Amino acid sequence: MHRFFSLLLSPFGSCALRAAAAVCLAGAIACSDGPTAPLNASALHPLDLSAEWTPTSPGAEHVDSAGLAAAFAQSGNVPSLTSVVVVRHSHLVGERYLAPGGPDSAYSLRSVTKSVMSLLVGIAIHEGHVPGTTTTLATYFEPPLPVLDPTKRSISIQDLLTMTSGFQWDEEDSVALYDEWVTSPNEITFLTNRPLVCAPGQCWNYNSAAVHLLSVILSRAIPVGTAAYANDVLFKPLGIHSAHWEVFGDGYPNGGAGLYLRPRDMAKIGALVLQRGMSGQTTVVPASWIGQSTGMLWQTNADEVLEPTGQLGYGDLWWVGHTGSHRLVLAWGYGGQFIWIVPDLDLVVVTTAAWQNLGNAAPFFDANDIAIFIANQIMPAVHPD
Secondary structure, three states: OOOOOOOOOOOOOOOOOOOOOOOOOOOOOOOOOOOOOOOOOHHHHHOOOOOOOOOOOHHHHHEEHHHHHHHHHHHHOOOEEEEEEEEOOOOOEEEEEEOOOOOOOOEEEEOOOHHHHHHHHHHHHHHHOOOOOOOHHHHHOOOOOOOOOOOHHOEEEEHHOOOOOOOOOOOOOOHHHHHHHHHOOOOHHHHHOOOOOOOOOOOOOOOHHHHHHHHHHHHHOHHHHHHHHHHHHHHHHHHHOOOOOOOOOOOOOOOOOEEEEEEHHHHHHHHHHHOOOEEEEEEEOHHHHHHHOOOOOOOOEEEEEEOOOEEOOOOOOEEEEEEEOOEEEEEEOOOOOEEEEEEHEEEEEEEEEEEOOOOOOOHHHHHHHHHHHHHHHHHHEEOOO
16 A cells, blocks of 8 residues: 655655645645755755865765775775765765776666656756646657557656556566667657556656657657756756767657766766756756655655665655655666665665666665665764864
C-alpha cells in the first residue's frame, strides 16, 4: 500500500503546500505549515557557478583534511566506484578519479538524468513553455505520437514527475524491461501500449519510460528540443559545456537515463539545488521549484533501501530522506551514480560508478556500498557550521 504524505518538506527544513488538487486525495489529507530552519550559507550567499571549479583547501570550508584524505584512500576499496567529488559551501574541496576516466571525462548518469529533467520542467513552466504540472498528455499527444485512450490522455506532468503515471511496469526487480524498452522499435509506443494498473496520480511505481515522456513533452513544447533547451537554460548558465545525451531513433533524448556529464558538472547541479536555484545573482531555476521538487510527496515502496538512509521518500524525480539526523536529497542513478545533497551541512558529494554488464542484484549492492562510503567516510569529515 502506498502512503501519501501531506507535508512537503523542503531541503532547508520548511514545509510548503502544493495546490490542493495536486496534494489532497479525496479530502483525506490534512496539510499544515512547519517551522522554517535557517538557510545554509550557499543559499544565503549563492556563488557564481558558471566558472570552472577552483579547488579550495578542505580546512577553509571546515572539512577535516586528514579525514577527507583517509576517505579518499579508502575509495579504491569501494566496489565499482569510478569517481568522487566533494563540494562544501559551493567550493570544491576534494576529488578522486579511479581508472578509467578523469576530471574531463563525461560519465553516464543513468537515472540521475531524471533529477535534471525535473529542473528542466521547472524552468520550462517558469518560462511559459509549459502551462503547469496539471497539464496532461492530451495537450501534446497529437499525430505522429500514438493515439491514447481517455484515461492515458489524462496523465499529467505531475504524475510523470512523481512516478505515479499508473502504467504496468517493473523496473525494480530486473533490468530486463528497461532493456526491452530502450531496444524496442518505438520507445513511446512500447510504453503507451501497456495497460494502466492504477489510476493516474494514485500509486507510486518507478518507471524510466514514463519519465522519458517529459523529454518528449519538452521537445514538443519547445522548438529547439530538449537537448538544446537544456544547454541554453541550465548547462550554459552553470558553465557546463560537455553534456551529451543518448538519443532514440525518433530524435527524442532519453529523458529517463540518457544524460552524460562530468562529475564536476554533476556537482554544479547539486550546488545549484543548495543555492535554491541561484548562480550568483542569476536565477537559473525558481526557488519555489527547488523547494517543491525536493520535498517529500510519496513514501515509496521501493525495494532498494540504502543502509545509511533506510526507506527513502520521493519528490519530483528526487529521492528524499535522512541519514542519521541529516536531511538528504538524492539524485540516484543505476549502479551508484549519486548527487548526494546534505542541506544542513551545505554539502554535495558526487559519485560515479561502473554499471555495465552487472547482474540484477549487483547494481544495488554497489550503490549501497557507495552510500555507506559517503555516510561513514565522507560525512564525518565535515564539521557542522
